Amino acid sequence: MNITTVFSPALYPYCKRSEQYICVVVDILRATTTMCTAVEFGAELIPVSSVEEAREYKRKGFLVAGERIERTLDFADFGNSALLFRTDEIKGKTIVHTTTNGTRAIALAQDYKPKQTVIGAFSNINALKDFLVKAGCDVEILLSGWQNTFCLEDTLFAGALSTMLFNEGFTSKDDSTFAAVDLWNAAKEDILQYLEKASHIHRLRKAHFDDVFQYTFTLNTCRCVPVLRNGKIIKA
Amino acid sequence: MNITTVFSPALYPYCKRSEQYICVVVDILRATTTMCTAVEFGAELIPVSSVEEAREYKRKGFLVAGERIERTLDFADFGNSALLFRTDEIKGKTIVHTTTNGTRAIALAQDYKPKQTVIGAFSNINALKDFLVKAGCDVEILLSGWQNTFCLEDTLFAGALSTMLFNEGFTSKDDSTFAAVDLWNAAKEDILQYLEKASHIHRLRKAHFDDVFQYTFTLNTCRCVPVLRNGKIIKA
Numbered sequence: 001m002n003i004t005t006v007f008s009p010a011l012y013p014y015c016k017r018s019e020q021y022i023c024v025v026v027d028i029l030r031a032t033t034t035m036c037t038a039v040e041f042g043a044e045l046i047p048v049s050s051v052e053e054a055r056e057y058k059r060k061g062f063l064v065a066g067e068r069i070e071r072t073l074d075f076a077d078f079g080n081s082a083l084l085f086r087t088d089e090i091k092g093k094t095i096v097h098t099t100t101n102g103t104r105a106i107a108l109a110q111d112y113k114p115k116q117t118v119i120g121a122f123s124n125i126n127a128l129k130d131f132l133v134k135a136g137c138d139v140e141i142l143l144s145g146w147q148n149t150f151c152l153e154d155t156l157f158a159g160a161l162s163t164m165l166f167n168e169g170f171t172s173k174d175d176s177t178f179a180a181v182d183l184w185n186a187a188k189e190d191i192l193q194y195l196e197k198a199s200h201i202h203r204l205r206k207a208h209f210d211d212v213f214q215y216t217f218t219l220n221t222c223r224c225v226p227v228l229r230n231g232k233i234i235k236a
Numbered sequence: 237m238n239i240t241t242v243f244s245p246a247l248y249p250y251c252k253r254s255e256q257y258i259c260v261v262v263d264i265l266r267a268t269t270t271m272c273t274a275v276e277f278g279a280e281l282i283p284v285s286s287v288e289e290a291r292e293y294k295r296k297g298f299l300v301a302g303e304r305i306e307r308t309l310d311f312a313d314f315g316n317s318a319l320l321f322r323t324d325e326i327k328g329k330t331i332v333h334t335t336t337n338g339t340r341a342i343a344l345a346q347d348y349k350p351k352q353t354v355i356g357a358f359s360n361i362n363a364l365k366d367f368l369v370k371a372g373c374d375v376e377i378l379l380s381g382w383q384n385t386f387c388l389e390d391t392l393f394a395g396a397l398s399t400m401l402f403n404e405g406f407t408s409k410d411d412s413t414f415a416a417v418d419l420w421n422a423a424k425e426d427i428l429q430y431l432e433k434a435s436h437i438h439r440l441r442k443a444h445f446d447d448v449f450q451y452t453f454t455l456n457t458c459r460c461v462p463v464l465r466n467g468k469i470i471k472a
Binding site: 182 | 391409421438
């Protein structure tokens with residue numbers, strides 16, 4: 001089983017693709033961390049790429065969560081912080097979700113017809129590792145980045161997950177995966193301290209969205225693996 | 237003075253660009269290492285993106301150096317190994333140069349109108365650092381990668397150069413630059429040992445082009461800074 005890491009949606013067309021693979025979509029700050037929490041607390045999500053689609057769903061009576069560039073959409077019921085979804089009130093609810101980077105990466109991944117698309121975050125990393133080991137096929141880790149640029153927090157996650165998968169017999173021939181592992185090794189003793197240099201940390205702090213950092217970088221607060229099925233993100 | 241690193245030509249349209257900057261083009265294995273050597277030994281180069289352009293120059297009587305995917309072009313006078321250019325026989329000659337990744341990155345860089353385009357390799361890193369410090373403006377380090385994917389050897393160079401520039405008062409807000417510096421720190425004690433995991437090392441070894449590795453990763457064998465001027469790469 002082979003691991004490939006893709007640092008940005010803009011690089012996705014160029015990655016060497018297996019016949020059959022599971023795509024792990026990652027947007028640590030904040031979309032995929034939020035998705036794991038929402039699914040853990042019993043919601044299902046409809047990820048959409050555009051604000052217009054989200055607005056259309058809202059008109060039809062759906063709950064909507066979403067943001068663009070650190071601003072909650074004015075018509076949304078929820079923002080894009082995982083902390084908002086740690087409530088049993090969302091149990092059994094369907095929530096439409098759109099974000100700057102993460103939900104677009106999910107849509108992009110579908111263009112290449114993965115066997116499955118799953119959602120990864122530090123909060124569900126152990127459950128995700130178990131899921132991927134059990135599936136036993138190649139893995140592509142697609143990082144959402146920030147508006148198509150490389151970002152550190154997604155890369156650290158790819159390094160952490162790859163390290164766990166290497167320990168389970170996975171391999172890689174991919175420079176991005178090896179780089180992610182080495183960056184994870186540099187960061188793992190104190191992730192938040194390491195990420196002080198990350199640009200998106202500063203962007204979110206400026207927008208007063210830094211309350212989610214501690215939760216985001218705590219491993220294994222969720223036991224679920226969200227998967228995309230028929231356009232919805234549900235518990236595997 | 238600010239440093240931005242771009243891991244692949246495919247990411248170049250998305251990088252946050254300064255008003256005025258010098259673009260450092262990097263393709264360590266092998267184009268920019270070869271360029272530094274050729275210019276050091278007194279040649280000037282005409283970098284071209286396509287095999288067709290190179291063939292047209294050949295028809296007009298120019299010397300041509302070039303390869304595509306580890307194969308020397310059948311009509312070329314030189315391949316793409318720096319070792320071929322360590323000879324006084326090239327002094328004063330003009331050589332047309334085309335490669336899989338590096339010469340295309342040079343062409344791409346021109347679309348964004350940098351103040352200057354210069355050529356970087358481990359072989360001229362100290363001279364390049366001095367040149368950039370003296371110029372005193374923002375720096376973009378454009379890595380050629382491998383067919384638009386991320387590659388380790390170019391990234392290590394970006395990390396090494398950024399470390400030297402940080403010591404001279406340059407700054408960065410760029411996740412890619414910080415990642416490159418941390419990877420350089422992981423690799424610098426034994427670059428070749430570190431790069432055993434790099435995919436392009438294996439690709440070149442398979443093509444029996446590994447004789448150039450030792451030279452490529454030896455720092456400061458050249459004192460020149462090749463710059464692009466009127467379509468030619470010449471000594472600054």
